[in-house]
Amino acid sequence: xxxxxxxxxxxxxxxxxxxxxxxxxxxxxxxxxxxxxxxxxxxxxxxxxxxxxxxxxxxxxxxxxxxxxxxxxxxxxxxxxxxxxxxxxxxxxxxxxxxxxxxxxxxxxxxx
Amino acid sequence: xxxxxxxxxxxxxxxxxxxxxxxxxxxxxxxxxxxxxxxxxxxxxxxxxxxxxxxxxxxxxxxxxxxxxxxxxxxxxxxxxxxxxxxxxxxxxxxxxxxxxxxxxxxxxxx
Numbered sequence: 001x002x003x004x005x006x007x008x009x010x011x012x013x014x015x016x017x018x019x020x021x022x023x024x025x026x027x028x029x030x031x032x033x034x035x036x037x038x039x040x041x042x043x044x045x046x047x048x049x050x051x052x053x054x055x056x057x058x059x060x061x062x063x064x065x066x067x068x069x070x071x072x073x074x075x076x077x078x079x080x081x082x083x084x085x086x087x088x089x090x091x092x093x094x095x096x097x098x099x100x101x102x103x104x105x106x107x108x109x110x111x112x
Numbered sequence: 113x114x115x116x117x118x119x120x121x122x123x124x125x126x127x128x129x130x131x132x133x134x135x136x137x138x139x140x141x142x143x144x145x146x147x148x149x150x151x152x153x154x155x156x157x158x159x160x161x162x163x164x165x166x167x168x169x170x171x172x173x174x175x176x177x178x179x180x181x182x183x184x185x186x187x188x189x190x191x192x193x194x195x196x197x198x199x200x201x202x203x204x205x206x207x208x209x210x211x212x213x214x215x216x217x218x219x220x221x222x223x
Contacts, residue, residue: 004155033210042199042213043156055208091155093211100146101211103155
């Protein structure tokens with residue numbers, strides 16, 4: 001399968017712990033996006049990369065959140081000192097330039 | 113913020129056409145209309161997009177009004193597997209803008 005891959009699919013963590021999610025985009029795609037989705041809401045944009053450069057960050061991305069895409073291929077999203085409000089589905093998408101974006105299945109985070 | 117308005121929910125009988133409306137009265141000349149859908153517990157899936165002409169692909173048809181202030185996504189023969197949340201999104205033609213999702217329309221296809 002050459003679609004967008006996210007790992008893990010599910011993560012349960014205790015409040016205050018750090019978590020890291022990985023996204024592997026479609027191989028030739030130079031743009032990579034992270035979104036967060038809570039129950040009953042549409043996905044909310046967090047940040048995006050063009051190659052290894054992080055071009056835009058939403059105000060939703062607090063100081064506890066950091067994203068990287070070190071070699072312009074896979075990306076990681078880290079949340080430090082997790083809070084219950086961080087519980088959500090974290091979605092990754094990739095695209096070739098401004099063309100249509102392809103989404104992964106998401107990582108569901110539960111903070112207990 | 114999303115630039116589109118959609119009804120929160122709709123029902124459609126299986127085998128009938130599903131017509132999902134979207135208002136985007138503030139759309140500008142260089143903005144496309146995109147449609148995505150999200151089946152429960154999955155990531156959003158691209159359906160179709162258009163600028164000003166009607167578009168059709170294997171999944172759906174997109175009808176954009178002449179003034180471009182509204183559009184309709186048509187699923188010609190809805191099946192139970194089309195039950196999902198459908199998002200209408202306005203996005204600029206060039207530049208670096210990400211997709212901005214609203215709450216979408218929850219379509220329930222009923223047997």
